[in-house]
Amino acid sequence: MSGYGAVLRHVESELTAGRLGVGQQLPAERRLAEDLGVSRATVREAIRVLQAMGVVRSGVGSGPDAGTTVIADPAGGLGAALRLHLATRRLPMADLVGTRVMIESHSVRAAAAAPDHPDLARAAELLTRMDAPDLDADAFHQLDADFHVALTAAAGNAVNTAIMAALRDAIHRTVLDAVQALPDWSRTAVRLRREHRSILRAVQSGNADLAATRVTRHVEGFHREWVRHST
Amino acid sequence: MSGYGAVLRHVESELTAGRLGVGQQLPAERRLAEDLGVSRATVREAIRVLQAMGVVRSGVGSGPDAGTTVIADPAGGLGAALRLHLATRRLPMADLVGTRVMIESHSVRAAAAAPDHPDLARAAELLTRMDAPDLDADAFHQLDADFHVALTAAAGNAVNTAIMAALRDAIHRTVLDAVQALPDWSRTAVRLRREHRSILRAVQSGNADLAATRVTRHVEGFHREWVRHST
DNA sequence: CAGTCTGGTGTGGTCAGACCACAGAGTCTA
DNA sequence: TAGACTCTGTGGTCTGACCACACCAGACTG
Incomplete structure (x- = not known):
């Protein structure tokens, strides 16, 4: 068997075997094609997939940013997949929100057990920046999303953090549109x-139950408000 | 701007607008290339990505299985991404297991509130099939994984179900290898x-707390056993 | 007439070879 | 020495071709 799948399997096995790792470069496309006995077009299809999955980044020219480099952006890959399936209407928005609530309430519980985690300090700093008076809705939402991801990261589970970031990516556009429709954004x-402040306080005081309750109310409440004004 | 990204954005917008939906066919590659003013190679790169994401399926020849058809296999896309990032060692296996425990304990709680859900009946039937005496480890694990996905599906959240199935895909190979190393598989x-029976009983009797406790012990216990024997 | 064979047609899969823009490294020139 | 220059290797894209495949309609055969 040959073809594009062979290239994918080759790269995956190189990663698994540790012969290829984050930060390293793949051979050039022409070289890879020759090594594997396939055409460059076939190699490119495989690399495109790796790119879309957030496993690899490509740059033209020469120098350190050129060539195809192994990266680790699971959120990018998962986010793209979620966004596309959201577009097919097979993943209801309500379920995405449900997953968010599950991850976040679970995460703040875990984070409450380690209130000194650096990601909590980062979350606090994001809240400060959200107090800036001249923030438009777009920038506000960006910081908002970063805050929630930081909360999740404080729980220390990389998979949950990646999924949260992916959910954020997938929902981003929709939320922005929804915010436009709100009667009184400010x-x-x-x-x-x-609400953000009260969630963070609960986490930092180590009150897991309170933090979980508050983050659940916060996320579900915003979702309800946004659904109410966007039909 | 043109190129492969333009093709992706075009297909995504067609999906979002509802002009393209699950079960329908994309235009032929040559046709799409002409419509969008790009080469067929470029179109193919975009379609490969959609394929890897589980949004589309391609078949040669003619007839209903030929051409490029829109499908909805979020688990396939998410699973591929998770597997690749597992290979880069940036997503620790322990975190994948942690996410599994979170989703499953959350799901059995929800499922316990609706013990008549058809997916629970399916789960029960899977357990019956797992009692077959001549089952090898591979088939057993397949049914095992299906059982856990069915439990999750009974909670009714499509995103969680997709993530569970994706986790299963990503872990599959590793678990099979681990099982080989166990001292006494039977x-x-x-x-x-x-344990499976006891979990299902707890769910069907509507005891959410008990079901969550049992499924957590079950998954974490197996993971510990497998780590113990695979170092 | 019923059954079988045989091209025709359109699909994705792959290939070979070409040109482009780009960015760095080295070289030449004023 | 500072600037302009060519050289080289990278990914991005295009063109045109051939293949295997599977259906379908028509011709052929008994």
């Missing part, structure tokens, strides 16, 4: 800021 | 069967 923003 | 299998 008032909502005030409420969100208050 | 004895482990007996224990797993017993």
Whole structure:
């Protein structure tokens, strides 16, 4: 058997065997094609897939940013997949939100057991930046999403963190559109800021149950508000 | 801007707009290339990505299975991404297991509230098939994995179900290798069967806490056993 | 007439070879 | 010495071709 699948399997086995790792470069496309006995077009199809999965980054020219480099961006790959399946309407938005609530409530519980985690400090700093008065909805939402990912990261599970970031990517566009439709954005923003602070306080005081309750109410509440105004 | 990204964005927007849906066919590659003003090679790169994401399936020849058809296999796409990132060692196996425990314990809680869900009946039937005496480890694990996915599906969240199935795909190979290393597989299998039954009983009797505890012990226990014998 | 064979047609899979823009490294020149 | 220059290797794209495949309609055969 040959073809594009062979290239994928080859790269995956190189990764598994440790002969290829994050930061290293793949052979040039022409070289890889020759080594594996396939055409360059076939190699390119495989590399495109790796790129879409967030496993590899390609750059033209020469120098350190050129060539095809192994990276580790699981959120990018998962996010792209989720976004596409959201587009097919087989993954309901409500279920995405349900997954978010599950991960976040679980994560703040775990984070409450380690209130000194550096990601919590990062979360606090994000909240400070969200207080800037001249923030538009786009920038606000970006910081908002980063805050939630930071909360998740504080729990220390890389898979959950990647999935949260992926959910954020997948939902991003939709939330932005939804925010446009809200009757009084600035008032909502005030409420969100208050809720964020109260969640973080609960985590940092080590109160797992309270933190979980608050983050659940926060996420579900915003989702309900946004659904109500976007039909 | 043009190129492969343009093809991806075009297909995604067709999906979003509803002009393209699950079961329908994409235009032929040559046709798509002409419509979008790019070469067929470029179109193919985009279609490969969609294929890897589980959004599309391609078949040669003619007839209903030929051409490029929109499907909905989120688990396939997510699973491929997880597997690759597992290979880069940036997603620790322990975290994958942690995510599994989170999803499954959450799901059995939800499923316990609706003990008549058809997926629970399916789960029960899978357990019956796992009692067959002449089952090898491979077939056993396949049914095992299906059982856990069915449990998750009974909670009714499509995203969680897809992630569970993806985790299963990503871990499959590793678990099979691990099972080979176990000192007494048949004895482990007996224990797993017993635990499966007890989990399902707890769910069907509506006891959410008990079901969650049992499934957590079950998954973590197997993981510990397998780590112990594979270093 | 019923059954079988045989091209025709359109599909994805792969290949070979070419040209482009790009970015760094080295070289030449004023 | 500072600037402009060519050289080289990278990914990005295009063109045109051939293949295997599977259906389908028509011709052929008994």
